[in-house]
Amino acid sequence: MTELSQIPNVGKQTEQDLIAMGYTSIESLKGKxxxxxxxxxxxxxxxxxxxxxxxxxxxxEYFINTENPNPDKxxxxxxxxxxxxxxxxxxxxxxxxxxxxxxxxCRKIKGNxxxxxYTGDEVCPIWKCCKDRRxxxxxxxxxxxxxxxxxxxxxxxxENEANLRKMIERLDNL
Numbered sequence: 001m002t003e004l005s006q007i008p009n010v011g012k013q014t015e016q017d018l019i020a021m022g023y024t025s026i027e028s029l030k031g032k033x034x035x036x037x038x039x040x041x042x043x044x045x046x047x048x049x050x051x052x053x054x055x056x057x058x059x060x061e062y063f064i065n066t067e068n069p070n071p072d073k074x075x076x077x078x079x080x081x082x083x084x085x086x087x088x089x090x091x092x093x094x095x096x097x098x099x100x101x102x103x104x105x106c107r108k109i110k111g112n113x114x115x116x117x118y119t120g121d122e123v124c125p126i127w128k129c130c131k132d133r134r135x136x137x138x139x140x141x142x143x144x145x146x147x148x149x150x151x152x153x154x155x156x157x158x159e160n161e162a163n164l165r166k167m168i169e170r171l172d173n174l
Contacts, residue, residue, distance in 0.1 A: 004029075007063055008074040009056050017041055026064060034058040034079075055079040062094070072100055082107045086174065088130040088137045089149065090167030118153045125150075139174030 003026055004015045021040050023029050029037075034057035041057075042049050058079035063069045078100055083093040087106035093099045102114055111127030125148040130137060138144050145168055151160045 007060055008071075009059050009076045014053075014056065017044070020044060029060065029064045031065065032061065034061040037061075052076070055084075058084060058094075086137050086139070086167070086170045087127075088135070089124075089126040090138065090169075090171040091163070092170075115152060115154065119150060137171060137174065139171040141171075144168065144171060 002015060002019065002024065004010055004018055004023070005012075007026065010018070018024075018029070018037075021037070021044055023032075034054060037057040037060070038049065038054040041053060056076040056079075059074055059076045062079070063074050073094065079094060083099070083105045086092060088111075089106075091106075093103070093105040096103065098114055099105060103109065106113065106124070106127060111124040111131070113124050113127075116122070116124070126138065129135075129146075129148055135141070138146075145164065149164060149167075151157070152163070155163075
């Protein structure tokens with residue numbers, strides 16, 4: 001057993017795979033992306049590895065590259081596409097401070113987000129718009145960003161502006 005086994009979700013097989021790919025320490029994994037590790041693992045095995053391994057590598061990437069990782073976010077199943085891919089508004093559930101303790105993810109809660117108590121809406125207007133238009137998210141929408149994008153009253157104007165920029169950039173890249 002090496003120090004790699006100290007990483008949440010890394011069992012014997014994943015540890016062996018990482019070592020076979022040349023990663024022998026936690027430090028050697030710093031800066032590596034989950035997608036790169038998954039692609040390397042697939043090449044090494046000569047086949048497409050179960051996608052759950054990608055989710056595990058996303059959790060590993062988070063743990064390794066985050067200064068103070070939240071133990072609640074280190075579970076591999078929280079890094080599935082539903083939580084990792086941009087939500088309808090372009091936010092990523094896994095990056096939200098409310099996920100997974102207060103919020104279980106936009107797709108899972110069907111737009112019934114915690115901040116509705118501030119707005120009086122029954123459901124997130126962006127989630128509803130995407131659902132009504134049968135869209136996965138706002139990417140490619142000619143109205144982006146529209147009036148459905150609201151300020152989060154629990155954070156500052158600067159944080160709201162930074163978040164909106166990040167969400168729009170993600171949606172523009174889809």
